Amino acid sequence: MRKATFRGGIPICDGKKLSKDRQTMEVRPKGDAVYPLLQHIGIPARSIVEVGDRVLVGQRIAEASGVVSAHVISSVSGRVKAIEPRKIVSGAMSEAIVIENDGEFQTIDGLGEPRDTEKLSKEEIRAFVKDAGIVGLGGVGFPTHVKLTPKNDDAIEYVIVNGAESEPYLTADYRGMLEETERLVGGLKLMLRLFEQAQGIILIEKNKPEAIKMMSAALKGESRIHIKAVNPKYPRGAERQAIYAATKRKMNSSMIPTDVGCMVYNVHTVIAVYRAVAESMPLLHRVLTVTGGAVANPRNYTVNIGTSYAEVLEAAGGLCKEPEKLVSGGPMMGTELLDLTVPVTKTSSALLALSKEETAEPFESPCIRCGRCMEVCPSRLVPRKLIKCAECSDDQRFIRLGGMECSECGACSYNCPAGRSLTGTIKQMRRSILDERRRR
Template identity: 40%
Template sequence: MLKTFKKGGVHPDERKISAGKSIEILPLPKRVAVPTTQHIGAPAKPLVKKGDIVKTGQLIAASGGFVSANIHSPVSGKVFKTDEVVDASGYRKPAIIIDTEGDEWDESIDRSDKLVKEIALSGEEIIKKTGEMGIVGMGGATFPTHVKLSPPPGKKCEILLINGVECEPYLTSDHRIMLEKSEELMVGIRILMKALKVNRAVIGIENNKPDAIGKLTNLAAKEDGIEVQPLKVKYPQGGEKQLIDAITGRQVPSGKLPIEVGAVVHNVGTTFAVYEAIQKNKPLIERVVTVTGPGITQPSNFLVRIGTPVGQLIEAAGGLPDNMGKVIGGGPMMGKALVNLDVPVTKGSSGILVLPHEEAHRAPVENCIRCSKCISACPMGLEPYLLMIEAEKELWDRAENDNIMDCIECGSCSFTCPAHRPLLDYIRLGKGKVGQIIRNRN
C-alpha cells in the first residue's frame, strides 16, 4: 500500500499538461531585474552601482546575515540602475537592473555537461560553499540552504528527505529535473548527505510520475543509503511536515522545524542546484520554470535566467490566449495573481499559470454553513473557519492561541469550502499580523 500523510488533504485535478515537455533554454532577456530579497531572511546588500560592468555568475549582492543569501548576476552586461520593482507578491522590492551585453561568464564556473561524481569538499566546506553560491530552497519557501545544513546545537539529522512530490496542479519543473538531471541529482543527494553527516536518504515521489520513480529507483539501487519511496497522490504532500509524516510517520510538533524529529527536507531543484554549486562552482543564476494553462498553445518547461520578465516566458509558450483571465505566479492552490508581466523570475519561481476567465473568476461568497469540510481538509489540524473570523475581527491574541502561525498556506480549506469563503486570504492576513506581533514581542 502506498504511503501518504495522515491528517487532511484534498485531491484537485492534476492537469500536468506540460509533463511531457523537455526542458528548453529560454533566450537571454535584453534586461533583467534581480531582486535582493529572493529568500527568507535579511535582504542581500548590493555590491554594484549604476554603470558597473558585470559577468554572468559574478557576486552582485552580499548576504545580509546568517539567514540570508548571496545574489549573483544572471547575465553579463552593464548595471542600468538599482531601483524598486514589483515582485510576485505585488509589493515593490529593491532590485539590481542589468542591461544584457553578450554572455560572458565568470571564468571559475565549469560550463561543461560532464558529470562530476567525486566529491572533493568536506562537509563543512560544502555548507560554506552553498552559502557562497546563494543556494536557497527552490520549492517555493526559499529558505537559505546553508542554514538548513547547519542544525542547531543539540539537534542531529537522522534522515535526509528529497522532495520530488510536486503535488501542486499544473507544475512539472521538478518532474523534468528528475527525468533529465537524474544522475546529477544522485551526486547532489550524496553531497547533502555528506554535509549533514547522515547515511540514509529517501526520495519521495507521488505515484503519478512512474517514469521518474522508475529512473531514480534504478539509479538509487547503485547507491548506498539512497532509496525511492513512491507515495499516494494527495495534496499538499509536498509540504515538509506532510512529507515527513508520509515517509517516516513522525509528527513535527507545532511551531517546530523538521530537525526536531531528526529530518531535513530538500527539494529536487535545490538538490540539483547544490550539485552545480559544489561540483561546477556555479551560483544559483537560473532555474527551471513551467509555463502552462488551459489556453497556452505551447505548455513548456524553460531553463530561465533569474530576473527575466514573466512576459518573455509567456511569449515563448505561445503568448496570452484571447480568453485570459489571470496570470498566476506558481500553481492554482498556493500561487498569487501577478499585477503585470514585468514581474521578474526569482529563485523561488516554479511556474507561471495562465487561467481563462471562467476559471479565474471567484464565485460569490456565501455564509458559512458549519459543514466542517475546511477542518477535515486542513493538513495541519487547524480550524480555518475560526481563524478567518478571528482575522476579520482582528482578534490577534486568539488567532495566535489557535495556532494560526502553523498554517502552511496550502489553500486546501478554500478549495473545499462549498460557500466559497476566502479562508486562505484572511488567514494569510492574520499570519502577517500575528507574526509581526510575535517579532515585536521578542
C-alpha cells in the same frame, strides 16, 4: 501499522498533463535583467557593483549580509544600468540591481568547469553552496548553506528530497527527476556526506511511475538512499506533510525539521547543490512551469533569474486566448500577477495563464456548516471557526484554536461550497499575530 499519510488534504492533480510530458526548454533573455536584493528569507544582500560597471555571467553582484542571507549572481553580461527600487511579484517595491543585457552571455573564468568532489571537506562543500547563492527553490527561499549547517550534524537522521509536487499544474520537479536524475542523486550524495548518520529519502507520488522508474535505476547499489512512493494528495509537498509521509514523525508550527532529525529539500535545490559543487555553476536559472489553458506552448522552461515574466510568456508562444487570471506559482499557493514586467527570482516556480473555464466564478455566500473545510485540513483545524475569530480580531481564541498551525495550503478554500475566502483570511490573521509578536 499506521499509514504514512496525513489526515485531510484533497486528491487533486489537475492541469499537470498540459506540461508533464514535454521536454524542458531554455529561454535566453533579450531585455534588461532585474535582480532584487531580497530573493530569500533573511537580510537583503548588499550590492557590490556600481552603476556603469560591466558584469559577466556568473559574477557576484550582491553579497550576503548577515548570517541568514544569500549572494546574488548575474545571469547575463552587460552594464549595471541602475540600482533602484523595482516592483516584484507581490506588487511591493524592492531595491534591485538592473543590468542592461548585452546579449553576449560572456562568462567569468572557470564557470561550468567540472570539479573533483571526492576529496572536498564538509567546509568546502558548504562554502561552494554559499558562493553559488543557492536558496530553497521550493518557494520559501531559505539560504541553503545555512540550512546545511545545523547545530549538530550527527543529529540529522533523514535528508528528504521532496519530489511530491502536489500543487496542481506544476511539473518542474517531475521533469527535474526525469531529465536531471544523475545530478539529483549526486546532489543528495553530497548532502549525505555532511550528515554521516543520515539516510536519504526521495519522496515521489505513485502517479509518477516514470520518475520512480528513473530514480530507482539511478539508485541501484546506493544503500543510504531510498525511494518512498506515496499516494497523490494535496498538500503532500508541504514540509510537515512530507516529513510525516517519509518518517511518520510529527511536528508543529513551533518546531523546525531538525527538531525531529529531518531536513527537507526541493528537487531543484538538490540539483543546484550538485551543479554548484561539482560543476562550478552558481544559481543562475530557475525552472518555471509555464502553463494554463491560455498559454500557447505550455511546458517547463529554464529561465535566467532576472528575466521578466513578459519575456517568459513570449518564449512560451504568448497567449492563445484571453486569460482570466495570471498567477506566479501554483493555483493554490501562488500570487496573482498583475504586472508581467516583474522579474523571475530565485523563488519563482511557475507562470500560469488560466482561462475562464479553469477559474471558478467569484462568489461568496454564508457558511452552511457543512464541515468540508475541516475534513480536508491537514493541520486538523476548524477553518470556519478560525475565520470567525479573524472577523472579530480575537487573537487569543484564534491561537487557542490552533490557527498558528495553519500551513496556508489553500485546501479549505478550494473545498468550500460557499466560496469563503478561508485561507486568505486565516493567512492575514497569522501575519498580524506574527507581526505583533515581532514588535513585542
